[in-house]
Structures are given as C-alpha cells and as structure tokens.
Amino acid sequence: xxxxxxxxxxxxxxxxxxxxxxxxxxxxxxxxxxxxxxxxxxxxxxxxxxxxxxxxxxxxxxxxxxxxxxxxxxxxxxxxxxxxxxxxxxxxxxxxxxxxxxxxxxxxxxxxxxxxxxxxxxxxxxxxxxxxxxxxxxxxxxxxxxxxxxxxxxxxxxxxxxxxxxxxxxxxxxxxxxxxxxxxxxxxxxxxxxxxxx
Amino acid sequence: xxxxxxxxxxxxxxxxxxxxxxxxxxxxxxxxxxxxxxxxxxxxxxxxxxxxxxxxxxxxxxxxxxxxxxxxxxxxxxxxxxxxxxxxxxxxxxxxxxxxxxxxxxxxxxxxxxxxxxxxxxxxxxxxxxxxxxxxxxxxxxxxxxxxxxxxxxxxxxxxxxxxxxxxxxxxxxxxxxxxxxxxxxxxxxxxxxxxxx
Numbered sequence: 001x002x003x004x005x006x007x008x009x010x011x012x013x014x015x016x017x018x019x020x021x022x023x024x025x026x027x028x029x030x031x032x033x034x035x036x037x038x039x040x041x042x043x044x045x046x047x048x049x050x051x052x053x054x055x056x057x058x059x060x061x062x063x064x065x066x067x068x069x070x071x072x073x074x075x076x077x078x079x080x081x082x083x084x085x086x087x088x089x090x091x092x093x094x095x096x097x098x099x100x101x102x103x104x105x106x107x108x109x110x111x112x113x114x115x116x117x118x119x120x121x122x123x124x125x126x127x128x129x130x131x132x133x134x135x136x137x138x139x140x141x142x143x144x145x146x147x148x149x150x151x152x153x154x155x156x157x158x159x160x161x162x163x164x165x166x167x168x169x170x171x172x173x174x175x176x177x178x179x180x181x182x183x184x185x186x187x188x189x190x191x192x193x194x195x196x197x198x
Numbered sequence: 199x200x201x202x203x204x205x206x207x208x209x210x211x212x213x214x215x216x217x218x219x220x221x222x223x224x225x226x227x228x229x230x231x232x233x234x235x236x237x238x239x240x241x242x243x244x245x246x247x248x249x250x251x252x253x254x255x256x257x258x259x260x261x262x263x264x265x266x267x268x269x270x271x272x273x274x275x276x277x278x279x280x281x282x283x284x285x286x287x288x289x290x291x292x293x294x295x296x297x298x299x300x301x302x303x304x305x306x307x308x309x310x311x312x313x314x315x316x317x318x319x320x321x322x323x324x325x326x327x328x329x330x331x332x333x334x335x336x337x338x339x340x341x342x343x344x345x346x347x348x349x350x351x352x353x354x355x356x357x358x359x360x361x362x363x364x365x366x367x368x369x370x371x372x373x374x375x376x377x378x379x380x381x382x383x384x385x386x387x388x389x390x391x392x393x394x395x396x
Contacts, residue, residue, distance in 0.1 A: 010244040017226045024217045030287050031216050033252045044245035046208040051238040054231045
C-alpha cells in the first residue's frame with residue numbers, strides 16, 4: 001500500500017461533494033493539508049461529531065442532534081402554526097429569513113408518480129397526525145413553485161381541508177428583482193395578485 | 199448550547215474550503231448529513247487519518263505520509279534528474295501527465311520581494327545541497343510562467359550555473375488550444391520556438 005493512499009482516498013471522497021469535482025477536490029485537499037492544524041483537524045472532528053449525532057427529528061423531519069429538534073422543543077415557537085417545506089434546506093432558508101415563529105414539517109421531497117413517491121414516503125401521515133395533537137390552526141404550504149411542489153401542495157390541501165386554515169406563500173416579484181429578468185409566469189402572478197397602494 | 203451547534207460549526211469550517219462559500223457549504227453539509235453512512239463517516243475518518251499522517255517530505259517538500267515521500271524513496275525513479283516546481287499541486291499535475299521519471303523539488307512558492315520571500319523560505323538551499331548528494335546531472339525548472347515564477351527560475355539558474363544541465367519546460371500552443379483564444383505572449387513564444395516539420 002502506497003503511503004499516499006490515504007490522501008488519494010480523501011480526494012476521492014471530497015470529489016463526491018456537490019459543487020466539487022475531481023480537480024477542485026484535489027485543490028481543496030491540498031489546501032486542507034497545508035492548513036492541517038487550523039482547518040483539517042477541526043474539520044475531521046466536526047464531521048465525526050455530526051456523523052455520530054445528526055438525526056432527523058421524529059416529529060417534524062428537521063435535522064438536528066437530538067431525537068426531537070430544537071424548534072419542536074422550543075417554548076418560544078408558536079404551536080398553532082405549521083410551515084410545510086420540502087426539504088431541510090428550505091427550512092434553513094425560512095429560518096434565515098427569521099420571520100416565521102411557528103413550527104415546521106419537512107416532507108423530505110415531493111409526490112412523484114414517475115419516481116413512485118407516495119404520501120407514505122413523504123411524512124404526510126405524520127403531518128396529519130400532528131394537526132390534532134398540537135392543536136394546529138394554520139398550515140402554511142411553503143413548497144417550491146415547481147410542478148411536483150404544486151401537486152404535493154394540492155394533495156396536502158385536499159387531505160387537510162376543513163380541519164385547519166390552509167395558506168401558501170405569496171407569489172410575485174422578488175425584493176430587488178428586475179421585471180426584465182423575470183419569467184412570464186411570475187409577472188402574471190404578480191399582476192393578478194396586485195395590491196392597492198394606500 | 200444549541201444542539202445544532204455542531205452542524206453550524208461544520209458549515210462554517212466547510213465554507214473555508216477553496217471553491218465553497220457559505221451557501222454551497224450549507225448545501226454540501228446537508229448532502230453529507232443525508233449520506234452520513236456512506237459519505238460523511240468515511241470522510242471524517244479519511245480527514246482524521248490525513249490530518250494525523252500528512253507531512254512534507256524532508257528531502258523534496260512533496261506531501262506524503264512518511265518523512266521521506268514515495269517518489270524520493272522509489273527505486274524506479276531516476277536520481278539524476280530533478281524537476282523543480284513551485285507547489286505540490288504542480289507536482290501532482292506533472293505526475294498526472296506521467297511522463298517524468300526523475301525526482302522533484304517543491305519550492306513552496308516563488309521569490310517575492312513584496313511578500314519578503316527569500317531563497318531561505320523556499321527550500322532553495324536544500325535544492326543546492328541535493329545536487330552533489332544525489333549526483334544530479336539535470337535540473338528542469340518547471341515553474342509557472344508568471345513574473346515571480348520566471349524571476350525564481352532565473353535566480354535558481356544563476357545559483358546552479360555550471361554545476362548541472364539546466365532546462366525549462368517548452369513554451370508554446372497547448373495541445374487542443376485554439377490560436378484565437380491564446381494571448382499574444384504565448385503566440386510570440388510559439389512562433390519564436392517554431393520547429394521544422396520533417
């Protein structure tokens with residue numbers, strides 16, 4: 001066994017990260033080796049810790065280091081509102097905005113006939129169970145505005161109809177967005193949902 | 199301490215890798231957490247192993263996992279030729295080409311008056327010591343074709359003049375390169391170094 005096999009193995013694993021290819025993985029590993037003290041060693045420890053402790057929240061599907069995540073256990077979060085998102089990445093994006101003070105439900109994907117993803121695969125039954133259990137009054141469907149996302153939102157709305165208030169995120173022109181760069185669908189949605197200027 | 203601090207810490211460390219920013223680091227960490235078994239755990243182990251074992255070769259400055267690197271200890275490599283490169287990344291690039299069968303000397307940078315990098319910082323004394331010790335007959339200066347690279351090559355050539363054969367990599371049109379996309383300097387160098395077609 002060559003003494004460089006461990007470096008080669010590290011490069012191969014790094015190349016499997018999204019956004020890195022073989023060439024940039026080599027560059028990253030070289031950078032890590034140069035900074036073994038301040039960067040590589042802490043990174044190895046952080047990865048080991050996350051690998052050992054990260055798990056999905058049994059309640060909402062968020063990723064954390066406990067069986068029930070921070071958001072579900074926090075007494076600062078309103079229990080009456082659930083924001084349904086496709087993915088943990090979407091939950092993080094909502095949290096960065098810092099505006100939503102309720103709880104989340106992470107589906108873990110969207111319904112897809114092609115990939116044979118049904119409601120059972122998507123934590124939808126768990127969502128339905130949470131409505132009475134947590135005395136939820138509003139479900140905000142914050143799914144992506146894709147075909148699969150809209151289909152999934154429709155399915156969930158159908159299942160929960162009459163039990164809770166159902167809302168979805170507003171569609172329109174993004175803050176800082178330029179009309180010239182927006183697609184027709186967004187402009188149509190923004191025009192249809194136009195508001196009075198007081 | 200929030201139970202998510204370890205995930206946040208991992209994102210922050212990942213964002214310090216070249217080619218990754220805060221956003222892509224988050225995406226990478228999310229990907230790693232989803233694949234904790236097949237990817238995150240082996241990656242943590244590989245990083246730990248490299249962090250503990252990677253070191254610079256005492257002879258040539260290459261990075262390996264032993265005090266003297268594979269290339270310096272290999273009996274398949276010619277000892278009479280030394281290829282001088284700026285950086286381990288350049289050594290790896292030469293090795294990928296697989297054409298050079300001698301040994302290397304990694305300077306670890308280039309001379310730079312601005313950054314006050316002198317010959318002592320660059321493993322140049324060690325290079326000079328190696329010439330008689332390894333009975334070197336040819337030194338190939340494979341430094342980058344930048345101002346600092348050329349300056350450094352001149353300095354080394356000056357120091358070794360008369361002791362060994364001194365060569366540098368040929369300059370010209372890259373294989374697969376299109377004239378239209380080449381800079382004037384390269385075209386000039388290629389024209390000046392034009393060869394007879396037999």
